[in-house]
Amino acid sequence: MSGRIHIDLFTTLDGVAQAPGGPEEDTDGKFAFGGWQAPLLDDTVGAQVSVGIQAMDALLLGRRTYDIFASYWPYQLDGPAADIARKFDAIPKYVVSRGAPEPGWRDSHLLGRDLAAELSALRERHQEIHVIGSIDFARTLVADALFDQLNLWVYPIVLGPGKRLFPADGPPASLDLIGAEAASEKGVVLLRYGPTGAVPATGDMT
Numbered sequence: 721m722s723g724r725i726h727i728d729l730f731t732t733l734d735g736v737a738q739a740p741g742g743p744e745e746d747t748d749g750k751f752a753f754g755g756w757q758a759p760l761l762d763d764t765v766g767a768q769v770s771v772g773i774q775a776m777d778a779l780l781l782g783r784r785t786y787d788i789f790a791s792y793w794p795y796q797l798d799g800p801a802a803d804i805a806r807k808f809d810a811i812p813k814y815v816v817s818r819g820a821p822e823p824g825w826r827d828s829h830l831l832g833r834d835l836a837a838e839l840s841a842l843r844e845r846h847q848e849i850h851v852i853g854s855i856d857f858a859r860t861l862v863a864d865a866l867f868d869q870l871n872l873w874v875y876p877i878v879l880g881p882g883k884r885l886f887p888a889d890g891p892p893a894s895l896d897l898i899g900a901e902a903a904s905e906k907g908v909v910l911l912r913y914g915p916t917g918a919v920p921a922t923g924d925m926t
Contacts, residue, residue, distance in 0.1 A: 723843040724868040725780070727851045727858050728772060729885060730757050732875050736882035737855050745788060746883070753879050760875050764904040772871065773807055778846040782854030783817035789852075790825040814842065814849075816857050839866055855883045863891045865915040869898065876907035892919040 730740040739745035740757035747754065781789065789808065796805035813828040815821070816835065823830055831838040842849055851858055851867070861867045862885065872885075886893075895913040903910040 723778075723846045723849055725839065725843070725849045725851065725861070725866070726772065726776075727861060727867050727870045728769075729853065729855075729858060729871070730873045730875065731885065732756065732877045732879050732882075734878045734880065735884040735886060736879045737853075737885055738883035741788075746784065748883070749881065751882055753882065756877060756879060757875065760877070760904075760906050760908065762904045762906050762908075765873060765908055765910075768873075768903055768910060770803070772850060773804055776807075776811065776848045776850040778811055778842065778849040779808060779813045780842070780849050780851045780854075781813065781815055782851075782857035783815060783819070783821065784856075785853040786813070786815045786817075786823065786825075786828075789813075790823070790828070794825060812846075814838075816854075835860070836864070836866065855885060858885055859887070862886075862893055862915070865893070865917060867915060870895065870913040870915075872911045872913070873903060874909045874911060894919045 729737050731737045736753075736756075738751050739747070739754035741755065742758075743754040745754050779789075793805045793808045796802065797809060799805065809826060811827070813823070813825055815823050815828060815830050817830060821830065851861065862870065894916045896916045898912040898914050900909065900911050902908075
């Protein structure tokens, strides 16, 4: 059975997915709200995220997110988030980059330029591959329907400017809602989507 590629993203109600984790995570465009997720964390969201992490057998990241993860998680193996750190440390990590970095994190691998072929090979080697964050890379996967499930944790906050999975200039895409659930008492909603291909033909209400 071919493996599945999941995209995991935290997003605001108006679609901003930039720098949920901290002020210095991604300041592109002078983004002023880095760490916006922190006041809205709770145990329910944490448990859902943990289930996904424990199920994965490979991690697939864009270059920026890989660098952030590689500078943090290898040093948390005995900390309060040790379960996550040890899982990430134990599984293969794959990096997509326009450059030619030499990934230093244990069991990390740089993918080649033929993305469709590389992803096909990963599906043959792994059962559940997760893309976490990595907005630019996630855009490519969605635009080309190279994923199996998009997991969006939508937070009841509106930020305005910031990087989005679905930018104003497209490209268009059609998605199928697989499931929806209230993820927390703080108003977070978990939405799960699968790709369906091209946007249906337009029409009028008659």
